[in-house]
Amino acid sequence: QVQLVESGGGLVQAGGSLRLSCAASGRTFNGYCMGWFRQAPGKEREFVAAISWSGGSTYYADSVKGRFTISRDNAKNTVDLQMNSLKPEDAAVYYCAAALGLPRPFRSAYEYWGQGTQVTVSS
16 A cells, blocks of 8 residues: 655744655655645645656746755655745645656646645744
8 A cells, every 4th residue: 555654744933944754655666756745725736846766857836946955765765845944825735746757747647645744834
């Protein structure tokens, strides 16, 4: 059974930092890109960042470019999202996801999803 489990969410002040982590299990993820998405109340789930299997290619939403960094450790089957200079508009439930092939920002491309972790940013 495939599982993606996110951790690291919490409450942080605007301007602060958080590091999210996603642990994958249940199958081999060779060739899979990993992505992070987020969903705020009343809004659609939106793409945040993605990383290729090798880690050599990354892709970011314009809203987080320069502030967030995605990374992965294939030996540990984990993918992290370092979030700096957080803004109130970054508050959302953050989801980890896996898709076969190249990193891309389309939710429909992702086959496996985690349950999400809450990020709250106070102003």
